[in-house]
Amino acid sequence: MTIEQLAASDEQRVRIFKALADPTRLQIIRTLKGSRTELNCGxxxxxxxxxxxxxxxxxxxxxxxxxxxxxxxxxxxxIQLHYVTFDTYLPGFLDSL
Amino acid sequence: MTIEQLAASDEQRVRIFKALADPTRLQIIRTLKGSRTELNCGxxxxxxxxxxxxxxxxxxxxxxxxxxxxxxxxxxxxIQLHYVTFDTYLPGFLDSL
DNA sequence: CAAGTTGTTCAATAGTCATAGAACCATTAT
DNA sequence: ATAATGGTTCTATGACTATTGAACAACTTG
Incomplete structure (x- = not known):
């Protein structure tokens, strides 16, 4: 992996970690993870x-x-969780939430 | 797990994700992960x-x-990585970095 | 078409974050 | 003792973040 590719994936990681670094958004993720039916924004x-x-x-x-x-x-x-992203960048995280 | 305990671990998660949501700190972690010798701050x-x-x-x-x-x-x-924290809150993350 | 529902965008605000340089503290070497 | 080394803290600054309410847009229903 080149330095440029490393920096590019780090940009994505930073975006992901910023998104997760908020209690409301963690709660949203937990809600989506725990729901058996599909949920809308409201x-x-x-x-x-x-x-x-x-x-x-x-x-x-x-x-x-x-x-x-x-x-x-x-x-x-x-809205639904995009599991591919979680699996790629944070394998095991959703299970630990 | 009670609501209070949930909120407490989320506080810790938020602290962790904020800490990871920065390119320099990701680079620090990658440097620590990749080094075979112990490194100091400088x-x-x-x-x-x-x-x-x-x-x-x-x-x-x-x-x-x-x-x-x-x-x-x-x-x-x-300085060294605190693997217990990574394993607890982000199992698999270090391997993906 | 008018009114209600679902969600986004805008503007303003208060709070937090990253960065740099200077001053500082603790330890070691001259 | 003084100077040099390795890190921390302080202050200031510019950039970003979370939140709210109001206005808006898209769609559905009476």
Whole structure:
């Protein structure tokens, strides 16, 4: 691996770690991990006690870090964990959460 | 696990992820991981191209997150990774770095 | 079409973070 | 004792982060 590739993956790591370095976002991840049904933004925000705009802000952060996937259905957006990213950069983390 | 205990470990997780969410600190960790000999603060700072005070700041962040251990010998401080923390909160991460 | 639902974006704000240089402290060597 | 070495702390600064409420956009339903 070249120095440039190393720096590029570190940028991605930094984005991921920044995204995880917040209690609300950890709670969002835990909520997604623990739910057997698919959840939309509003339901998650409610369970994590975040305001509408604040929840949206956190979703963007998580999405840009590649930690969640969003599926739009009409006006509703359903969110799920992006397991590939977790497995690639943080193998074993979700189990420890 | 109670809600309080959950919040307490999340505080620790947030501290850890904040500590990891910086390119210089990732480089410090990679340097420590890759070195066969014990390194002191100055050597690490030099390899990571950080100023003396800046390196010291990063060491404090990493120490407060429980990610490194410091051994003082005379005026020199030798640093090593605190593997227990990595294994507890980020099993598999060091191998992926 | 009007009204309601679901979510995003904008602007403002307060708080935190990374960095550098100077001063400082502790230890060792001259 | 003085100077040199290895690190830490302080101060200042610019950049980024989290939060809120209001305005907005997209879609659905009465």
């Amino acid at each position: 339901e998650i925000g409610e369970r994590c006690e975040a305001s509408k705009s604040n929840a949206s802000y956190h979703f963007r952060t998580l999405r840009e870090a590649g930690l969640i996937l969003v599926r739009k259905e009409a006006q509703t957006k359903y | 050597e690490i700072g030099e390899r990571c191209e950080a100023s003396k005070s800046n390196a010291s700041y990063h060491f404090r962040t990493l120490r407060e997150a429980g990610l490194i251990l410091v051994r003082k010998e005379a005026q020199t401080k030798y």
